[in-house]
Amino acid sequence: MICCEKCFRDSEIKGIIRSLNNMGHCEVCNGKDVYIYDTESNNNLVDSFNELLGIYTPVTSLPKGFPREKLSLLKDVLYDKWNIFNIDSEKIYTLMKNICNEKYEESPELFDYPIGILEISDENYLKSNSILKTHEWEDFVDEIKTKNRFHTKYINTDILGKLCSYIERPLSKGKRLYRARISEESGFPSDKMGAPPPGKASAGRVNPLGINYLYLADDRVTTLNEVRAGAYDYVTIGEFILKEDITLIDFTLLEQISPFTGGALQLAINMEHLKKISNEIAKPLRRSDGPLDYLPTQYIADFIKSIKYEDGKSYEGIKYKSTLYQEGYNIAVFDESLFDCVEVCVYDVKGIEYRYNSVGDR
Ligand SMILES: [Zn+2]
Incomplete structure (x- = not known):
């Protein structure tokens, strides 16, 4: 399958495709005379996407109590949560299967079943890696308005500082x-x-x-x-x-x-x-x-x-x-x-x- 630079919004991915320096016709978005990436012959995007897929676990392998509302299909995660693609979620699904074809053969449930991030239900991970620790924004709003104003412990300032950078x-x-x-x-x-x-x-x-x-x-x-x-x-x-x-x-x-x-x-x-x-x-x-x-x-x-x-x-x-x-x-x-x-x-x-x-x- 041939996709192109214009199928993507992410600057890293665009950069990789441009660096291949192949011009042609894109099968996905129909762009003409564009920098293309052929999923049959190129593999420069595989590691990047496999690494991103690595943070997700299919519902079949998640613990029973995992919050249902935190589950989504991969195509929707990639369309809604990340600003990577410039194409709709159906096209994302097909393109992802082609880019990561080995991964798809290995674990098709990652592409076809709802997926979630295991660490979302790990309190220790959240305490040291989430801006709001184990809280939601609304909890913080309530805390600072009505309980503890100047020395609230709800915000993980180390993480906030890092992400701000x-x-x-x-x-x-x-x-x-x-x-x-x-x-x-x-x-x-x-x-x-x-x-x-x-x-x-x-x-x-x-x-x-x-x-x-x-x-x-x-x-x-x-x-x-x-x-x-x-x-x-x-x-x-x-x-x-x-x-x-x-x-x-x-x-x-x-x-x-x-x-x-x-x-x-x-x-x-x-x-x-x-x-x-x-x-x-x-x-x-x-x-x-x-x-x-x-x-x-x-x-x-x-x-x-x-x-x-x-x-x-x-x-x-x-x-x-x-x-x-x-x-x-x-x-x-x-x-x-x-x-x-x-x-x-x-x-x-x-x-x-x-x-x-x-x-x-x-
Ligand atoms: Zn394209």
């Missing part, structure tokens, strides 16, 4: 970002466009009450959405420029972490937790939110801010998707003095577009 990215000096404030027609001067003064900041998903972070967005449209400007509002937008090279934890990269660079089992155990954290950080503030609702993500952000490696490396902020403007992203910067506001401009909002979902009949 997979999504650290540099942000170069000179980078331009934006912040908006609803204003009068006369607008705000540049010295009023930064974070609120220390002690005055209201709580956000990243910053605790009284601790001021600078929230910036990638462009003007994102920032208009983030500030929730209404029709006929005047909005002052400040343009900020980064004064030195910094490093961020970039939650928008979660989808791009490859299981083929090592540590696939630990990653598999933690991927849902990481996505939860990322979604919680990106969740828009609602008027109905209470002051305790932001504690869980503030705790995570505070931990990221506290990391300081022996070589002096630390993280100066967190990048996350904008939920109010799909194409945009936001950055919460821990130290606002890293940026200068170089320009301010006042805009008159001419109209806004509403997007909504039904949340059910009442």
